[in-house]
Amino acid sequence: MNDEQQRIVEEAVSQVLSEGVKLEYKEFLMKYEDWDVKRCLKAILPEGLDFSSHTQTGHILHLNLREEILPYKHTIARILIDKIPYAKTIVNKTDKISAEFRFFELELLAGEPNFEATVTEHSYKYKLDFSKVFWNSRLLNEHNRIVTEIRNSKEQTVLFDVFAGVGPFAIPAAFSKNTQKVYANDLNPVSIQYLNENIKINKVPAEKIEVFNLDGAEFIKNVIPTGVKEELERSKTDGNDDKRLEFHAVMNLPAMAITFLPNFIGVLKGLDEKSFSTFNFYCHVHCFAKATEDQPPEWFKQKAIQMVHEQLPADEIEILNSHFVRNVAGRKDMYCVSMKLSNGLLRRSDVQGEYEVEAKKIKLAEG
Structure with a gap:
């Protein structure tokens, strides 16, 4: 009880006593x-x-306990199980990450x-x-933001979800009226x-959806060029020669997605020149800053x-947005760069350049 609350209570008690009411002590x-x-x-x-907040995934409560709280982790978990009706499983994130x-x-x-x-x-x-796949309930708004952007497009859209997980981008996007096709991938x-x-x-x-179980680089290099050609052909068969397409690649693997970007250099080099006037290609990559x-x-x-x-x-890309997604730690923020x-970048033939080499170095450094 703070000072203001205590003052209000004392005034209320005084008011009651002034009216001749007798108080008795009870235990x-x-x-x-x-x-x-x-x-x-x-x-x-x-x-x-202080105990920081938890996230809920169905009946699972996921804690991310600071080091100084760890000695109390089992007692905290027992309290949460006892006091929160829907909580059946309490877990804590460890420092170990599945390397693959x-x-x-x-x-x-x-x-x-x-x-x-x-x-x-x-x-x-x-x-x-929850123990074998990636899921973060705090990304609910980000899932909706990306899907809404695709849904609001005036053109027919095709989504390439490079790191699709269990489908929080791919599945809602597939229901959008202007979505022609979704290609969803995860390793x-x-x-x-x-x-x-x-x-x-x-x-x-x-x-409306096709699923792949590939490494992200392989998906970008092999599935995306094939998918682009197929969807361009499909749009022609609709009988509207003036129709343009929007291709969107979503890359939600913030720890390392950015190192996959060089795979887009020359990814459509086999496409005929005339086709490039019929579409735009957008990329939304998540990263940790x-x-x-x-700062x-x-x-x-x-x-x-x-x-x-x-x-x-x-000079080969146009940055449209650098969107703040969430704060991960004190000096670590998650962003999505669209x-x-x-x-020129999509049809370049000199793909063995400085960018690909540098990306490989970063990937090796991250293990």
């Missing part, structure tokens, strides 16, 4: 069941230590070892195994298993753009 035993989550956590943590599929390993703190959950985002349902076979299941759960028309000391928001925004320019020639790729 009440406050049991554990009577305490809410906030009071319980405050009672077990030393002064100055880039999802965090989890530590079960309390509850059932059941990691399969179903979540709902904007009326779409996604089934997933993780478990993600592909759930993506295919979610396609059925949400009743996505089979002709990090600082070694405190203003504009610094992180420009850092994200700089990271793109280190991978692609600046850009238009020039025809």
Whole structure:
């Protein structure tokens, strides 16, 4: 109770007493069941230590505990299980990352070892195994933002989802009236298993989506050029020669997606020159902008753009937006840089250049 609340209570008591009401003292035993989550956590943590928020994925509560909180992790988890009715499984993110599929390993703190959950985002349902695929409930608005941008296009659109996961971009985009086709890819076979299941759960028309289980670079180099040619041919058969297409590539793997950008250099070099006048190609890449000391928001925004320019020639792309997605840590922000790729970049033949070599160095450094 703060000073203002205490003042209000004291005034109310004085008002009651002035009217001749008699007060009696009664003893009440406050049991554990009577305490809410906030009071319980405050009672077990030393002064100055606060429990940060958690994220919910179905029945799973995902904690990201700071080092100084770790000694209390099991007690915290027990309180959450007891006090939150829908919480059946409490996990903490460890420092270990799956080297191949880039999802965090989890530590079960309390509850059932059941990691399969179903979540709902904007009326779409996604089934997933939280211990084997990437899912972040905090990206709900980002999923919707990208899909809305595609949906609001005045042209027919084709989506290439390079790191599709279980489908939070691909599935809603497939239902957009102006979406001609979605090509969804992920390297993780478990993600592909759930993506295919979610396609059925949400009743996505089979002709609107195609799924691939490939490395991102292979998907960009092989599937995208084939897909572009097929969709251009399909648009011609519709009988509208004036119709233009928009191709959108979404790359939501912020830890390393940016290193895949050089694969777009010359990716459409086999396409006939006339076709380049019938479409625009856009790319939306997610990345982490990090600082070694405190910086203003504009610094992180420009850092994200700089990271793109280190991978692609600046005069061959048009930066459309550097969008703040969320703060990950004190000096680490997640951004999405949206850009238009020039025809010159897409049909370049000298792909063994400085950008590809530099990207390989970065990928090796990240392990």
